[in-house]
Amino acid sequence: MISFILCLALLIIGYFTYGKVVDNTFGPDDRETPAVSINDGVDYVVMPQWKLFLVQLLNIAGLGPIFGAMQGALWGPIVFLWITFGTIFAGGVHDYFSGMISERNSGSSVAEFTGKYLGGVMQNIMRVFSVVLLIMVGTVFAVGPAGLIVTLCKNGGLSGVLTTTLFWLILILVYYFIATFISIDKIIGKIYPVFGLCLIIMAVGVIIGIYTNPEFTIPEIWSHMYSMHPAGTPIWSFMFITVACGAISGFHSTQSPLMARCMKSEKQGHFVFYGAMVAEGIIALIWAAAGCALYKVTGGLNTGLAEILSGGQSAAIYDVCSKTMGGVGIALAMIGVVVCPITSGDTAFRSARLTLSDWFHIDQGRYANRLKLCIPVLGVGAVLGIGNAVGAIDYTVIWRYFSWTNQTLAMIVLWAASMYLVSEKKNFWITAVPATFMSAVSSTYFILAPECLGGLINSKTAEGAVVYNTAVAYPIGIIFAIVLLVIFLRAAKKHAAA
Known part of the structure; x- marks a missing residue:
């Protein structure tokens, strides 16, 4: 438990110390923000700071820091280190600069400000990349909750249309359309803070339940400085990809511009x-601790956690909440597994609309213009979602690539932030170092992962276990990261000489 407390303390201290260093490096001032200067009553709307914080938390969180952290706990308490230092030195930096650079560029979407600092080619790549990613995220976060609601209805003894996935999927998509179309302060600004509080309360309840139950003990990092993953999956770089939202996530950079358009002050x-x-990061740390503390260890491996995770994310969350909080926990779990994905899904579609509006310069202050984008964006989501509901489309293969593309997006945004700091003649190492690190993470994973190049270079034992070819992947990943750093430093030097 000591290592958990230390990591928790570091996260809090990191906010007040390194977070302030990051803030001072950017240099917020008293200039007029887009929410004030543009204020279209739809996407550019001034909201109070406490609402901005809770909406941002729910936008970037959803189930990410819960299920991702529990999956990361398969490697053991060593995951605490990645959550802690990843949040302080990478995730917090990434989210801050993606939001503040957007704010400095009239609240532009991630594709637009990335293109401004990395060039037109990268801008067009990011436009397509981010729109496809956002529609995919929004659709999956419609299909998933629809299926969970059906399960709840069946368990509650209901029958008929209420137990069909298609019915609930259509209702969720209708809600998505409304939330994507109307002013951000009408639904998102009003109910998201409540759900954000529920997410925090659920995490607090879990950690209190662990500490007050003598059966549960959070293992120490220093006693488990090795991989406890039952499948023998390497820590580098699989753990760093798996625990995305709890340490650093590129998806956050698609959400930060939403709040960048609603801030009254840069400060x-x-x-x-x-x-x-x-x-x-704190929420992720708590859920990772739950994954390490609640389940049996066999031969030094987290076999019990692997077993519960095999039942799916809703089953795992339900189990943790019921064991730590009882009936109250079960109620919170149901809110979490249904509401959290939906709240990430609707903002994903909203971000897709805004990305397209920035791309094609379509003013979103008019109803007709919003309809021009809402209809095709939600239309594609509906076709994909209904196709999945009736068994015509399988997301399993596509979704396996999400974790990698998510961290690759974070890498690109950090490089864009580095070029921004170069242009402002400020300390670019604060973003260049995590950008280099994430470049090594993403490239190594791409080479090792079975769904990527791993199928070509890895082998299998007679029992079917994967033997990862780290001797090839690790050097290539490190070299790739160094090459990107060299390219960046040359570009920075050229810019300084101009």
Whole structure:
């Protein structure tokens, strides 16, 4: 338990110390923000700081810091280190700069400000990449909750249309359309803070349940400085990809511009962007601790956790909440597994609309213009979602690539932030170092993962276990990261000489 407390303390201290360093490096001032200067009553709307924080937290969190952290706990308490230092030095930095650079560029979407600092080619790549990613995220976060609601209805003894996935999917998509279309302060600004509090309360309840139950003990990092993964999956770089939202996530950079358009003052950025990421890191740390403390260990491996995770994310969350909080926990778990994905899904579609509006320069202040984008975006989501509901489309293969593309997006945004700091003649190492690190993470995973190049270079034992070819992947990943750093430093030097 001592290592958990130390990591928790480091996260809190990191917000007040390194978070302030990040804020001072950017240099917020008293200039007029887009929410004030543009204020279209739809996407550019001033909201109070506490709402900005809770909406940002829910936008970037959802089930990410819960299920991702529990999956990361398969490697054992060593995951605490990645959650802690990843949040402080990578995730918080990424979220802060993606939000503040967007704010400095009239609240532009991630594709637009990335293109401004990395060039037109990268801009077009990011436009397509981010729209496809956002629609995919939104659709999956419609299909998943629909299936969970059906399960709840069946368990509750209901029958008929209420127990069909298609019915609930259509209702969720209708809600998505409304939430994507209307002003951000009408639904998102009103109910998201409540659900954000539920996410925090659920995490607090879990850790109190662990500490008050003598049967549960959070293992120490120093006693388990090895991989406890039952399948023998390497820590590098699989753990760093698996625990995405709880340490650093590229998806956050698609969400930060939403709040960048609603800030009254630049000086709110430290609390809203860096602070929300630290809060998510704390939530992830708690759920990772639950994964390490509640389940049996066999031969030094987390076999019990692997077993519960095999039942799916809803089953795992339900089990943890019921064991730590009883009936209250079960109620919170149901809110979490249904509401959290939906709240991430609707903001994903909203971000897709805004990305397209920035891309094609379509003013979103008019109803007709919003309809021009809402209809095709939600239309594609509906076709994909209904196709999945009736068994015509299988997301399993596609979704396996999400974790990698998510961290690759974070890598690109950090490089864009580095070029921004170069252009501002400020300390670019604060973003260049995590950008280099994430470049090594993403490239190594791409080479090792079975769904990527791993199928070509890895082998299998007679029992069918995967033997990862780390001797090839590790050097290539490190070299790739160094090459990107060299390219960046040359570009920075050229810019300085111009």
